[in-house]
Amino acid sequence: MSKTQEQIKKDVVDTLYWDARVDASNIKVSMEDENSVKLEGTVPSYSARSSAVRDAWMVSDVNFVKNEIDVEYPPELKLTDEDIKSNIESKLLWSSSIDSSKIDVSVTGGIITIEGAVDSYWKKLHAENLASxxxxxxxxxxxxxxxxTEDFLDKTVAEDIVEAMDRNFNINVNKVNVKVKNGVITLTGTVSSWTEYRAAMNCAENTPGVIDIKDKIKIEY
Incomplete structure (x- = not known):
């Protein structure tokens, strides 16, 4: 049985307060329509902002999250853009997965731009996670x-993604469609939970030969 809007809102709030990574004291949760959640307010770090959004998606019956949370660091945290850039570059340098010599980092007012090249899509995501x-x-x-670093046939990439999904007990492979053109993946279809959605995305993100992903999957409870 589907939850009421109040039940969904309560579950999102409870999940935010449960998560030790998130200071939820300044986050406001509201319902925009039957299954759409809106997050507003402030958190003390970028990683907390990302965690808050994932927490909301994890709640059953949520099929959309509108994220309007701002990041506000404590006043005593005095970091220049050069400090931030240096710290990100150090993170990348110490990562065994990233060739940091091929990544450029620029920072303007706390807004980060990372450019360069990697040989796998998951490494692109990993670099962003390190910066976050x-x-x-x-x-x-x-x-x-x-x-x-090598050529991949679109047909092979598509088959590898579908087979990875088929091996995953969280995914109903018959409800997710995979198309590949020049290494760009388009995922369509419907899944029944955030867990299934993330499992499907992970299969695509970690497959060799993937250059980019167009995510058009819908969550329908």
Whole structure:
């Protein structure tokens, strides 16, 4: 049985307060329509903002999250753009998965732009995740290009993604459609939960030969 709007709102609020990564004291939760959640307010870090959105999506019967949370760091945190840039570059340098010499980082007023090239799509996401963990970050514009070190046939990439989904017990592979053109993946169809959605996305994100992903999957409870 579907939840009421009040039940959904309560579950989102409870999940935010449960998550130790999120200071939910300044987050307002409201319902825009039957299954659409709106998050407003402030959090003390960029990573907390990302976690808050994921928390809302994890609640059953939520099929859309509108994120209007702002990042406001404590006044005592005094970091210059150069400090932030240096800290991100150090994170990338110490990562065994990223060739940091091929990544450029620029920072303007806490807004991060990362550019360059990696050989796998998951590495593009990993670089952004590393940057998101650094204090002082307000937002991230990920302009990294994926350049595979070998050629992949679109048909092979599509088959690999579908087979990965078929092996995953969280996914009904018959309800997710995969199309590949020049390494760009388009995912369509419907899934029944955030868990199934993330499982499907992970299958695409971690498949060799993927250059970019167009996510058109819908969550329908």
């Amino acid at each position: 963990e650094v204090a002082g970050v307000l937002s991230i514009d990920n302009k990294i290009t994926v350049v595979p």
